[in-house]
Amino acid sequence: MITDLKEIENSALSLNKKDKARLADKLLQSIHGKIDPEIEQAWIDEVQKRKESLKSGEASLHSASDVINEARKRLQK
Incomplete structure (x- = not known):
């Protein structure tokens, strides 16, 4: 059985994405x-x-830096 934390980390990091997600959960x-x-x-x-509102165009994505800059502008007014 693996007991060394570094060995466990290395083993976990070598898993595929699906198995990593299951382990994280x-x-x-x-x-x-x-x-x-x-x-x-x-x-x-x-x-x-x-997801549906993005697909339909009802909503859109914005970068974090754009959102932060816009918030700073609004707070300065």
Whole structure:
């Protein structure tokens, strides 16, 4: 069994993206506990809603630096 943290890190980093995501989820659950299924579903629904609004053109993406610059301009007024 692997017990050295560096070995565990190296093994984890060599995983494919899907397995890394599964491992990350398991580790986070071990710290924070199981996610409430209703809350998880609410987030999934929100992500789908935002995805659809981007596809339809109702919403658009902006870079973080543009948003921060715009906020600074508005705060200076």
